[in-house]
Amino acid sequence: MAWNEPGNNNGNNGRDNDPWGNKNNRGGRDQGPPDLDEVFNKLSQKLGGKFGKKGGNGPSIGGGGAIGLGLIVVVAIAVWVFSGFYTIGEAERGVVLRLGKYDRIVDPGLNWRPRFIDEYEAVNVQAIRSLRASGTMLTKDENVVTVEMGVQYRVADPYKYLFRVTSADDSLRQATDSALRAVIGDSLMDSTLTSGRQLIRQTTQETLNSIIDKYDMGLIVVDVNFQSARPPEEVKDSFDDAIAAREDEERFIREAEAYKNEILPKATGRAERLKKEAQGYTERTVNEALGQVAQFEKLLPEYQDAPEVTRNRLYLDTMEEVYTNTSKVLIDSESSGNLLYLPIDKLSGQDGDSSKRKTKSSSAYDSIELESQRTDTQTETQTRSTNSRQGRY
Template identity: 80%
Template structure:
C-alpha cells in the first residue's frame, strides 16, 4: 500500500511516513507545503530581534521595524552628504544655482553642495575658443565676394555665458556674420581683395565688440583673423589676372624707388663735387690773374726806365721756358757742308710727350709765355738786324 493512501500513515515499525510530518498544533490534520508569507515573517522577526531587543529580549525603540527604518534613514543621509562633494578644475569656474536661482560663483578645488538643492555647472574660462563665419556677401559697388573670417574668444563671465543668452557660442557666430556683412557692405570689392584687408579686419572687430557689449554675453574677443576673400568662381580667372597686374605694378614701383634711392645720392654727390671744383677753379684763376696783373704792374716801371734791357730780359726768359719744354738741335752754320744725320723719330716722340705735358700745365703761364714771346720777337728782330748790319760792316 502506498504511503499516501488513507489510513496508512505509519510503517511497520510504527513511524510516521508522511514526508511533511504532522502539525500537532492543528489537531493531527494533514499539512501541505510551507507558506512563503510565513517564511518571510519568521525572517523579519529574527532581524527585528537582533536590532530591536537587548539580551533579555525587550525592544529598545518600541519595536524592530522602527529601528530598521532609522538605520535606513541614517544610511540615506550619509549617502546624500558624501554625494554632495565635487571638484572644480584649475581652469574652470562653477556657477551654483539654488532651487533654480543664481547663488554664487565657485573657485577651483574641492567643494560641497546640498544634493538635489544646489545645481553646479562648471565653465572653462581659460580655454581659447574659435569659430568661423563665411559666405557670399554683397559689396558697396554691387559685386559679390566670398569672405571667411575667424574669431578667437574666451569666457569672461561664466554666469552670463550660461544664462544671459540661450546659446552664447551660436549667438557670437551670428553676431560675427552680421558684423562682417555690415563691413563688407560698406567696402569696395577691389579693396576687399587687395589692400583693404587690414582695415576690414579692424572694422569687423570693432563692430563685433559693440554687439557683444550690447547683449552682455560674458565673452571677450581676443583676435579676429581675415582668412580669405575671393570672387565667385565664374569671374575668378579675370580677377586673378587683375590682382597679378596690381602686384606687378607695385613691384615695378618698388624697383623704381630702389633705383632712385641708389642713383640720386650718387648724382647729388657728383654735383656737389663739380660745384666745389668749379668754385676752386674760379678762385685759383682769379687769384692767378690778380697775381699776373700785379707782376705786370711791377714790370711796367722797369720797362719804361730801360725798354731795351727789359725787352731783352723778357725775350731770354721766354726762350728759356720754350726751349726747356722742347727738343733742341744745335747746328754750326759756319762749319763745312757735310751732311748731318738728324734722329727725326726720336725728336717727334719727345716733342709729343712734351706737348702733352704742356697741355696739362697751367694755361695762364702759357698765355704769359705767349705775351713774352711776342714782345721778345720784336727785340729779336732788332738784334738780328743789328747783327746783320755789323756783319756786313765787317765784310766790307
C-alpha cells in the same frame, strides 16, 4: 500547488506551508491575512539580534531595532553629505543654482552643495574658443565675393554666458555673420580682395564687439582673422590676372624706388664734387690773376727805371721757357756749307711728348733755316718782342 490548497501536506489544508507562520487557528478562521503585529515583532527580533542583545527575547519594536534604524539614517545622511562635494578646475568657474535659480559663482577648488537642493555647472573661462563665418556676400559696387573669417573668443562672465542668451556660441556665430556682411556691403570688391583686408578685419571686430556688448553675452573677442576672400568661380581667372598685374605694378614701383635710392646719392655726390672743383678752379684762377697783377705792379717800376735791361730780361726768360720744353738741333752755319743728314724720325720720336705744345717746327728744313738765320734776326726779334710787351703793358 498553492500553499493553502486543500489536501496539501497530509490533510493539514496547507497550514504548515503558510509563509506567515500561521499554524494555529486564530479566531476560528482557518485562512486569513497574516497578523501585522507578529510580522513587526519578528522583524524587530532579527534586527535586535544583529544590533542588540544576542539571545533572549527582546522588546517588540524598541531597543536594538531603534538603534538599527538610527544607524541607517546616519549612513544615509553621511552619503548625502559626501555626495555634495564637487571640484571646479583651475580654468573653470562654477555657476550654482539653488532650486533652479541663480545663486552664486564659485572659484576653482573643492566645494560643497546640498544635494538635490543646489546644482552647478562648470564653465571654462580661460580656453580660447573659435568659430568660422563664411558665405557669398554682395559688395558696395554690386559684385559678389566669397569671404571666410575666423573669430577667436573666450568666456568673460559665466553667468551671462549661460543665462543671458539661449546659446551664446550660436548667437556669436550669427552676430559674426551679420557684422561681416554689413562690413563687406560697405566695401568695394577690389578693396576686399587686395589692400582693404586689414581695414575690413578691424571694422568687423569693432562691429562684433558692439553687438556682444548690446546683447550682454558674457563673451570677449580675442582676435578676428580674415582668412580668405575670392571672386566667384566664373570670373576667377580674370581676377587672378588682374591681381597678378597689380602685383607686377607694385614690384616695378619698388624696383624703381630702389634704383632711385641708389642713383640719387651718387648723382648728388658727383654734383657736390663738381661744385667743389668749380669753386677751387675759380679760386685758383682768381689767385693766379691776382698774383700776375701783383708781379706786374712790382715789375713796372723796374721797367720804368731801366727799359732796355728789362726788355732783354723778359726776352731771355721767354726763350728759356720756350726752349726748355722743345727738342733742339743746333747747327753752326758759318763753319761749313756741307749738307748735313738729320735723323728726322728719331727727332720726331723725341717730340712725341710735346704734341700739346703751342710752338712746334713744321719740318726739319724749317728748323735748319731758322737756326742758320738766328744771328741775322736776333736784333729784329728782340725789338718785336719788346714792342709787343710794351703794347701789352
